[in-house]
Amino acid sequence: MVMASRAYNVALCRELMQAVRGSGREIPLRPGRYESGDTLRLPLRGVWPDVRAEATFTIEKFIGGGFAGQVYRCVLTSLVSDEGASIEGLTVGNVYGVKILIPPSRFARRFRDRIYQVAFQVPFSAQVIASACEAGVIWQKVIRRAAALEFGSETSVADVYAWFFDEGQQAYGEVREWVEGRMWRLEADTRLGERRAWRTADPATCGSPEFIAKRQFMWRFVRLLHRMGAGELARQYEWGTLKSQPNLLKRSGHDADPAAGLCAFDFRAGLALLPFLPMSPIDVWLILRGLWHGSLVQFDRGDMTRLRAFIQEHQDHFEGMQGMLDALERSETAYRRSMPDITHHGMRLLTDRSLRADVRAGLVTGYGCADLVDEAFAARLNGGGAVFSGFYLLGAIPVLGRFVRRCIGNGAYRRHVKRFWAERAYRHAVWGAGLRHRLVGWIRSGRVSDPRARRLLATPAWFWVQAFTLRLLPAGLHRAVAEPRTVWERISATWQFMRSFFRDEAFREQWLGDQVAAGYKDGMLSEAERDRIMQHVRDPFIIKYLRSLGVHFATLPVTQIVSVIVATVVLITKLVQGAGWGVAGAYFGGILLFFQVIPISPGSICRGVYVVALMIRERNYRDYLVAAPLSFVKYIGYLAFPFQMITTYPELARFMGSRWAMDAVRIVPVFGEHGALLEHAIFDLFFNVPRVVGAWCARHARLVLNLWMLMGVTIYDIVTRSCSLDVKSTTNLLIAVVVLCVLPRVLFYPVLKRRGEGAVDPTGVE
DSSP, X not given: OEEOOSOOOHHHHHHHHHHHHTTOOSSOOOOSSOOXXXXXXXEEEESSSOOEEEEEEEEEEEEEEOSSOEXXXXXXXXXXXXXXXXXXTOOTTOEEEEEESSOXXXXXXXXXXXXXXXXXXXXXXXXXXXXXXXXXXXXXXXXXXXXXXXHSOGGGBOOEEEEEEETXXXXXEXXXXXXXXXXXXXXXXXXXXXXXXXXXXXXGGSSSHHHHHHHHHHHHHHHHHHHTXXXXXXXXXXXXXXXXXXXXXXXXXXXXXXXXXXXXXXXXXXXXXXXXXXXXXXXXXXXXXXXXXXXXXXXXXXXXXXXXXXXXXXXXTTTTOHHHHHHHHHHHHHXXXXXXXXXXXXXXXXXXXXXXXXXHHHHHHHHHHTTSOOHHHXXXXXXXXXXXXXXXXXXXXXXXXXXXXXXXXXXXXXXXXXXXXXXXXXXXXXXXXXXXXXXXXXXXXXXXXXXXXXXXXXXXXXXXXXXXXXXXSOHHHHHHHHOHHHHHHHHHHHHXXXXXXXXXXXXXXXXXXXXXXXXXXXXXXXHHHHHHHHHTTXXXXXXXXHHHHHHHHHTTTHHHXXXXXXXXXXXXXXXXXXXXHHHHHHHHHHHHHHHHHOSSOHHHHHHHHHHHHHHHHHTOOGGGTTHXXXXXXXXXXXXXXXXXXXXXXXXXXXXXXXXXXXXXXXXXXXXTOTTSHHHHHHHIIIIIHHHHHHHHHXXXXXXXXXXXXXXXXXXXXXXXXXXXXXXXXXHHHHHHHIIXXXXXXXXXXXXXXXXXXXXXXXXXXX
């Protein structure tokens, strides 16, 4: 899911969209998504009973969007029912989640639709077919009731109340329970081996209780979904997809029990599973299992025979739901019959006239939502025959096929094309509307600042030049090239931040307080943990830690600056020596790559020297036993002080490690989502695993240092025997080996030994 985290000028986006709506286009440009403060007026239909109502929602926040759709946190401000009966679960003034089944990203929408068309030969059904949307929400209701059998309460599955069709985006959607909660807490754990027995482990006694509890819940939930005939929906909760974990929240107020408050809330798949396109490790197994059961493609198909058997087995538990179950069967049947879906229908499409009529009706509905046809031509297509066949086959022609279809099937589009070429004023209005519509996306993604957006409005030619050139670059690089001034502003702001951080104690305290407040809001810290951290914010070691963190911030660009300088010098040298640009460029790139992969870099050396200098100046070895050696290691060195704080300030150490892991993993597309398994793996790799290794090394410090010294002496012997070194090089190598490999054994170990076991085990692991 794409999260909405970057601030931008909402008022400017709203102003641009207002101009787009007032442009007079024959075919309206639809919004990619809505803004906070917007009002949604939606015709609702209750899940069961099927009560119809007109509702008004005020958007509080855009939560994010993925392949399945876009999610908003909304307040229900009015609800008027046609029949006088209310929709169960909806109360004016309460907060709800509103999901519209169309991605906010154009790329995500196109990719999703292409995959779905290959799988089922139709537009994305849940977006455009009423029965597909209705089947999805009823399935969630039935699953919610079934979950009470497995977990003891229906609250283990989020409730869903209504569904609707949004005219603004031409897409169906649903209104569901807003679950206050968090993904998971990244836990400091030195007993990682216990996770191998996760199925039988007691979460309360494990080192990672929330991790184990979540995995057990998802495993049990997947088994339940398979037993009740919702096997394809179970893919949303298969642990091995590596990205299913965010679909399970932990409700607020259940921190005391790791297994309590878990809630499955997302049952809308975004991408169909094709046999030749696995998208995660577990997909390979799911594809093979599907093929074994005769399903070539998988998405959200339910097994109604198995569901009926499951309900019959638990008849008392599902008492009073017969009407809803009948509605599910009707909508499921209509949904499946609205698609060609040749992998399931097979030859029936050739022999079953009523099936062909239903498929045709489903396709025509999709054409209407995509503005390919108007109502008059849709009626002609529903009659079938050569008109429908020809129109359907036109869809196989790339790019041009869509244009021809719209010209044939949509009278408004024909008027649009005619006026575009015949009326200069209309042509300018269309261009202006298109420019503004695209600019909204640029502003949201950070491609343009507000002043440049307005300049581009005044110089459309320059906008269209960028639209076909710089727009192909990532958003940040696009802005850096088009607005070089922003690069200097960022450098200046970074310098001011580091300067204030290092020199101003109040600024550092404020920064830490803001970080802790954000961590509490995100569910990374409990209220008690937040309060304990803030109570110690003025402790001497915390002050020392924050000052050292400022130095660590300052060393961030050192390696990059040095690498560019060295690579440039080598590039120029090679060119002067007569080497070609290809050879010189290879040296340049190789040096840059070398500086990225070496374990100890110029930046980490600066960081390590600073920590060692502190240790010597204060004559304090104990407080730096972990931080000093780790500071010299690239990447991991930024966690040196969090590791050092584990025994004294465990909550702060875990929190800072968690923040680092979350920031680092965001660069990974799809799998880098907050709450996904990769986030936990990164945290383990850079926080928990070093603690485990450090604890072992602390218990075997003498052996480790002896092996380190032996390795250094061996390397020195091999190099001096195999290479013809002069006296100066041999001496330098000897000094390096003595400093790096011999002195730690000769000096460091005696210090550890004198300070006793408390110093030998700085990680706090018993």
